Amino acid sequence: xxxxxxxxxxxxxxxxxxxxxxxxxxxxxxxxxxxxxxxxxxxxxxxxxxxxxxxxxxxxxxxxxxxxxxxxxxxxxxxxxxxxxxxxxxxxxxxxxxxxxxxxxxx
Numbered sequence: 001x002x003x004x005x006x007x008x009x010x011x012x013x014x015x016x017x018x019x020x021x022x023x024x025x026x027x028x029x030x031x032x033x034x035x036x037x038x039x040x041x042x043x044x045x046x047x048x049x050x051x052x053x054x055x056x057x058x059x060x061x062x063x064x065x066x067x068x069x070x071x072x073x074x075x076x077x078x079x080x081x082x083x084x085x086x087x088x089x090x091x092x093x094x095x096x097x098x099x100x101x102x103x104x105x106x107x
Contacts, residue, residue, distance in 0.1 A: 038063050044059060074089070
């Protein structure tokens with residue numbers, strides 16, 4: 001196999017891998033999936049859903065609700081450098097019209 005063939009195969013693989021944004025279906029307004037996030041920990045995480053910041057220093061026992069399109073959605077809870085809680089990264093799969101509940105307990 002020569003270098004140009006190998007380089008072409010690598011470029012094709014990179015192109016296919018970079019196109020997947022997790023959205024499998026764009027939902028109509030009023031029929032989007034709803035993700036409800038509840039903080040039951042004693043910490044105040046920064047929360048992002050699908051790469052978009054949802055809450056900064058989310059309060060104790062507070063709730064945030066986000067509407068998203070169908071597909072795999074990444075949810076990230078990040079914390080201060082020194083914290084009693086453990087950060088959480090998770091992925092949920094939702095369809096149009098779904099309601100999903102995600103609880104951050106900090107453990």
